[in-house]
Amino acid sequence: xxxxxxxxxxxxxxxxxxxxxxxxxxxxxxxxxxxxxxxxxxxxxxxxxxxxxxxxxxxxxxxxxxxxxxxxxxxxxxxxxxxxxxxxxxxxxxxxxxxxxxxxxxxxxxxxxxxxxxxxxxxxxxxxxxxxxxxxxxxxxxxxxxx
Amino acid sequence: xxxxxxxxxxxxxxxxxxxxxxxxxxxxxxxxxxxxxxxxxxxxxxxxxxxxxxxxxxxxxxxxxxxxxxxxxxxxxxxxxxxxxxxxxxxxxxxxxxxxxxxxxxxxxxxxxxxxxxxxxxxxxxxxxxxxxxxxxxxxxxxxxxx
Numbered sequence: 001x002x003x004x005x006x007x008x009x010x011x012x013x014x015x016x017x018x019x020x021x022x023x024x025x026x027x028x029x030x031x032x033x034x035x036x037x038x039x040x041x042x043x044x045x046x047x048x049x050x051x052x053x054x055x056x057x058x059x060x061x062x063x064x065x066x067x068x069x070x071x072x073x074x075x076x077x078x079x080x081x082x083x084x085x086x087x088x089x090x091x092x093x094x095x096x097x098x099x100x101x102x103x104x105x106x107x108x109x110x111x112x113x114x115x116x117x118x119x120x121x122x123x124x125x126x127x128x129x130x131x132x133x134x135x136x137x138x139x140x141x142x143x144x145x146x147x
Numbered sequence: 148x149x150x151x152x153x154x155x156x157x158x159x160x161x162x163x164x165x166x167x168x169x170x171x172x173x174x175x176x177x178x179x180x181x182x183x184x185x186x187x188x189x190x191x192x193x194x195x196x197x198x199x200x201x202x203x204x205x206x207x208x209x210x211x212x213x214x215x216x217x218x219x220x221x222x223x224x225x226x227x228x229x230x231x232x233x234x235x236x237x238x239x240x241x242x243x244x245x246x247x248x249x250x251x252x253x254x255x256x257x258x259x260x261x262x263x264x265x266x267x268x269x270x271x272x273x274x275x276x277x278x279x280x281x282x283x284x285x286x287x288x289x290x291x292x293x294x
Contacts, residue, residue: 049228051216062209069198080238081196084231088247088255091227100235108235110259 005046010092015042019135020142024057025064027142029135030096035111036124036131037076037099039068039138048091060147065095067141072099075134076127079107101126152193157239162189166282167289171204172211174289176282177243182258183271183278184223184246186215186285195238207294212242214288219246222281223274226254248273 005011016028023044030038041064047053053061069081078099085095100107104123105115124131151158163175170191177185188211194200200208216228225246232242247254251270252262271278 049216049220050230051213051220051228058209058213059206062205066198066205069196073196073198080233080235081198082231082233082235083197084229084233084257086227086229086231086257088227088229088257110231110233110235110257112257112260 008046008092009090010042010094011046015094016040017135019138022145022147024060024147027064027068027138029131032111034105034123035098035100036122036127037072037078037134038111039072039097041065041068041095041097043093047093048087050085050093052093060145061093061095063144064142065097067144068097068138071134071137071141072097075129075137076101082110155193155237155239157189157237157241158193162241163187164282166285169292169294171207171294174211174215174285176278179258181252181270182245182247183269183274184219184225184281185258186219186244188212188215188242188244190240194240195234197232197240199240207292208240208242210291211289212244214291215244215285218281218284218288219244222276222284223248229257 014028016030019027019029025044026042028040030040032038043061065083072081076099079102080100082098082100098111105117105119106113109116153159161175163177166174166176172191173189175187177187179185190208212230219225219228223246226249227247229245229247245258252264252266253260256263
């Protein structure tokens, strides 16, 4: 299996605002006005499925997901964390880590479900801290490994 | 934190067709005509988030998710596996493990997204083996631990 493929957008592009990059994975913040605290863990080699990773890689991947979730919980006190690895459109392993709030546009639906409401103020403005500070907290939490 | 709560449907009910049960987790098959190869890993103690688990529990949980994914890939050769821990409506930790096919009702959308097509034959009839056999393969793959 090759490590990159030019037809894959997650091989060709960063895929968001780069927060941390390591040889095995990178974390980006997704630009989504409805869900401002939305990060992705992208596995660097081009593999489609979680089960394409060996045990050490799966553990490393979920440690990153876990650390992002922890920071989002502590910084934002969201109603719920949503984790997902779908990839039906872009079959390159990536995990969505999304802080959800009871006031957000789609809650309690999944972000891919039906919109429930329109917000009078931008979602980002309702977060208890600026996104740049949240990004910094994530960078600090993701210093645990150089791999 | 109490281990069960009577207000929680995943504490009160099995939540699907029981495939395997262990002290820490159970696996059920979800009754969904559109997505017949749809399993859930339900964490037995009542916790809301993946990050409520310690490292050993997170590893055990993801090992179960991984083994289900492996069986579904080998038995069904799906277009994609979808993994998700959402819980906005039922905040009791559970993982969705869903085999997706390019012919299924919602592909390439998430199962929570907009329907793409109506099937002339039931989705279950298009699987390469009966669900009871798939359940048996999962039971065999989940014998790895008694915890």
